[in-house]
Amino acid sequence: MLRSWIVLISFLLVTVMSSSFALGAEPMAKIHDMLINADSMYRDTEKEVVELEGNIQIVYKGQHIKADKAITSLRSRQVELYGNVEIMDAKNTIVGDQVFLDYENNTGMIYNGSVQSGPIMFSGDVLQKTGESEFVVSSADYTACTNCPASWSFSGTTVRAELGGYAYIKNAVLRFGHVPVFWMPYLIVPLKSDRQSGLLTPTFEVSDKGGFAISQPYFWAISRSTDATFEVKDYAKRGLKGLVEYRYMLNDTSSGTMNFGTIFDQAFAQDDRLNLYRPASEKGDPLERWFLRYDHYYDMPDGIVHRAQLNLASDLQYPKDFPTETLNHGDSAMENRMSFTKNTLDQHYSVDSSYYVNMLHGNPQEGNEDAVHRIPELRFSQTQENIGETNFIYSLNLTYVNFTRAGQAYDDMTEQTINGNKIRFPTNTCNDPRWEDNPNCRRVYDGSYNPGLDQIRTGQRLDFMPALYYPIKFGDGLDVIPAVSYRETHYGFNIDEDQYLSRRYIRTEIGARTNLSRIYGDTVNSKATRYKHEIIPEVIYTRLPWVSQDDNPFFGTGSISDAPYTARDSITDLDIASDYGVQFDYYDRVYDRNLVTLALTNKITEKRWIGDRPEYRQVGYLKLAQSYDGTQENKVGVKEPWSDLTATLDVRLDRFQTYSIFNYFPYQNVTNASSRVRLLNDMGQFFQVQLTRQYKVTPGQSANTSDRQEDYTFSAGFTSRFINLMGKFVYDANWAESTTRDQVKSWAYIAQFKPPGDCMMITFIHDQVTGGDTNFKLNFEFTFDGNPKPALPPEALDSYGF
Numbered sequence: 001m002l003r004s005w006i007v008l009i010s011f012l013l014v015t016v017m018s019s020s021f022a023l024g025a026e027p028m029a030k031i032h033d034m035l036i037n038a039d040s041m042y043r044d045t046e047k048e049v050v051e052l053e054g055n056i057q058i059v060y061k062g063q064h065i066k067a068d069k070a071i072t073s074l075r076s077r078q079v080e081l082y083g084n085v086e087i088m089d090a091k092n093t094i095v096g097d098q099v100f101l102d103y104e105n106n107t108g109m110i111y112n113g114s115v116q117s118g119p120i121m122f123s124g125d126v127l128q129k130t131g132e133s134e135f136v137v138s139s140a141d142y143t144a145c146t147n148c149p150a151s152w153s154f155s156g157t158t159v160r161a162e163l164g165g166y167a168y169i170k171n172a173v174l175r176f177g178h179v180p181v182f183w184m185p186y187l188i189v190p191l192k193s194d195r196q197s198g199l200l201t202p203t204f205e206v207s208d209k210g211g212f213a214i215s216q217p218y219f220w221a222i223s224r225s226t227d228a229t230f231e232v233k234d235y236a237k238r239g240l241k242g243l244v245e246y247r248y249m250l251n252d253t254s255s256g257t258m259n260f261g262t263i264f265d266q267a268f269a270q271d272d273r274l275n276l277y278r279p280a281s282e283k284g285d286p287l288e289r290w291f292l293r294y295d296h297y298y299d300m301p302d303g304i305v306h307r308a309q310l311n312l313a314s315d316l317q318y319p320k321d322f323p324t325e326t327l328n329h330g331d332s333a334m335e336n337r338m339s340f341t342k343n344t345l346d347q348h349y350s351v352d353s354s355y356y357v358n359m360l361h362g363n364p365q366e367g368n369e370d371a372v373h374r375i376p377e378l379r380f381s382q383t384q385e386n387i388g389e390t391n392f393i394y395s396l397n398l399t400y401v402n403f404t405r406a407g408q409a410y411d412d413m414t415e416q417t418i419n420g421n422k423i424r425f426p427t428n429t430c431n432d433p434r435w436e437d438n439p440n441c442r443r444v445y446d447g448s449y450n451p452g453l454d455q456i457r458t459g460q461r462l463d464f465m466p467a468l469y470y471p472i473k474f475g476d477g478l479d480v481i482p483a484v485s486y487r488e489t490h491y492g493f494n495i496d497e498d499q500y501l502s503r504r505y506i507r508t509e510i511g512a513r514t515n516l517s518r519i520y521g522d523t524v525n526s527k528a529t530r531y532k533h534e535i536i537p538e539v540i541y542t543r544l545p546w547v548s549q550d551d552n553p554f555f556g557t558g559s560i561s562d563a564p565y566t567a568r569d570s571i572t573d574l575d576i577a578s579d580y581g582v583q584f585d586y587y588d589r590v591y592d593r594n595l596v597t598l599a600l601t602n603k604i605t606e607k608r609w610i611g612d613r614p615e616y617r618q619v620g621y622l623k624l625a626q627s628y629d630g631t632q633e634n635k636v637g638v639k640e641p642w643s644d645l646t647a648t649l650d651v652r653l654d655r656f657q658t659y660s661i662f663n664y665f666p667y668q669n670v671t672n673a674s675s676r677v678r679l680l681n682d683m684g685q686f687f688q689v690q691l692t693r694q695y696k697v698t699p700g701q702s703a704n705t706s707d708r709q710e711d712y713t714f715s716a717g718f719t720s721r722f723i724n725l726m727g728k729f730v731y732d733a734n735w736a737e738s739t740t741r742d743q744v745k746s747w748a749y750i751a752q753f754k755p756p757g758d759c760m761m762i763t764f765i766h767d768q769v770t771g772g773d774t775n776f777k778l779n780f781e782f783t784f785d786g787n788p789k790p791a792l793p794p795e796a797l798d799s800y801g802f
Helices: 002-024 573-577 630-634 794-799
Strands: 028-031 034-037 040-044 049-060 063-073 078-088 093-102 107-117 120-129 134-143 152-162 166-176 179-190 203-207 211-220 226-235 239-251 254-265 287-299 304-313 333-343 347-358 373-386 393-404 413-418 421-426 459-469 472-474 478-493 500-514 516-521 530-549 594-610 613-629 645-652 656-665 670-680 686-695 708-719 723-732 744-753 760-768 774-782
Touching: 028 040, 078 107, 093 120, 120 152, 134 166, 152 179, 239 287, 304 347, 421 573, 594 630, 613 630, 708 794, 723 794, 744 794
Parallel strands: none
Antiparallel strands: 028 034, 034 049, 040 049, 049 063, 063 078, 078 093, 093 107, 107 120, 120 134, 134 152, 152 166, 166 179, 203 211, 203 774, 211 226, 226 239, 239 254, 254 287, 287 304, 304 333, 333 347, 347 373, 373 393, 393 459, 413 421, 459 478, 472 478, 478 500, 500 530, 516 530, 530 594, 594 613, 613 645, 645 656, 656 670, 670 686, 686 708, 708 723, 723 744, 744 760, 760 774
């Protein structure tokens, strides 16, 4: 009896527990490689149909499907999904109210749904999935914005899209938010971050001389290593302009860029800058204007490097009117250069050619016959190397340059004295030093070379200079380096008399320096940040015990022993009328004939650890230097033995940077300065002040403080989530003495607005170059592939005429 009761109770417990588990569990099954989970499931084995309801989840070949109701035909490999449908795979997410899916071929129909791949989203009444990543959408909307409502979107009657390829939109309407702003009958947009051909967004500009302009660029992805951008720009006043930029990569370290543009400029045809120099019959005629800029760098086999740089324009005013194209507004010449170089561990070989376009003429169409070029220039250098096992070190430099031009081999010159100062200038019909700014003045060539007055401009120069050193170290703190060098230079001229000249001299030099240093910081912790402070006093004595040169006006008329030159002196316009004249370039000077240079250098080096790797950087540098010229003691008249006192300061901290060079001239009591101070943070925000001050300093004369260049350049940048701002302007502190009397010489600012959604950037640029036009520029950059556009770097301001 007891045994019967035990059996009965056990049966009831099992029955109750089995019923409880059946009510609470979700049916789970694996059918035809599909993993199925739902609240309820019914399977008709005869028709091979599976019906699912409630919290449906289906996993098949990397796809995860969710829905409220599903009917799956195992025979036809199709599934009908109803209610809150969501289909996800590694790349895409499909959402809809109702989806008919051929899960074997991965095609189907989506009703009142959307497709999202990253930030890219398509939505519409009916979406037809025609392939793995291909869709055709009716009554569609497309956006790459992550916010809702989207900052921008395109709607169209039909969209044919290939994720990772292109979207083709019919009757495209651009909307900002919900507001329609622009209609296009057909639009093609890229849907991938890879380079691909297609139209880019147009740019809008307004300028005083060009009027309103709209440009439409087209990007052509030619190959994996080459591409090009073609642009058509229509100016209301200037006319239609064509632009092209071609880019290529030859290998990982070699590349090139070519830019070209052309326009029949109707506005320039009416400009006095041009018409003052044109005959009456040509005034007002449109002028074909063009520019060509090319930069090339190629790492060739065997350590050979090929470089090329071209910068040409149809007229000399082109860089002023279009400064962002030629990138050389304000330069005195356009430089075109090509070279082949080869460097080994201890030798340098180069073949170089430089062609210059003189930009200093007043006539925009002036010829280039007076520009002097360096074609070719050959160079060989042997770096310092020990002689055998000895402590002697030698070096060698050999150069050859051919100076040539299309015009005469020399300039006919005129000499005048104005306000007690002797000046020389090219002979002209107006007998005026500023003849180039007068349309009625022309240069005069009399056809006869005057050795005492005219300036030789073409010829050849062969220069040979070996040097010998013997470093000596006394103890641990004093280094002495005596050196001797011999230099021989031969000249050949393209004139009838004195066609060949030579110069020879011996230079001796001895330098001594010591280094005093101390370490600051935590010396116990091996990975603590430390600072090394070095003080380096240095003295260098240079002397030319022997100089021999041919007696010729090419080297000037003054005594070579009185020439007031040091190695730090550059060539200026004042040298043309001096007793020592101007030869081809700086290397024709004889300098440091009996000179003592004193220098004191302070350096601070930081050592910090990045993980397990030490990093060294120089955070502070200050050098003071001044020279004493012993040859001035024997000079008759004004003696100025002390050179300018030079101070160089370079500080590079995380939040503060400065680079400054000051030159104080004790006899003129003026200081030339080039200084830059910059404050910055990790967000890319910065503030910078730059000073450029230059006096015209002539040895033996006081400086005219009113005749100076003194510019203060202020620039700043601000970055945030939704806006980037950058600005820069140049203030002329000596504006009262300038010809234009403009206090602000040039300025530019850039504002970039980034609406929410990381899908769009609006760039506004307003600038005015020195003495040039005011220009407004507006550009919309849409992110079609989901990768936000980077902000413009601070260096972008440098292209606007600074």
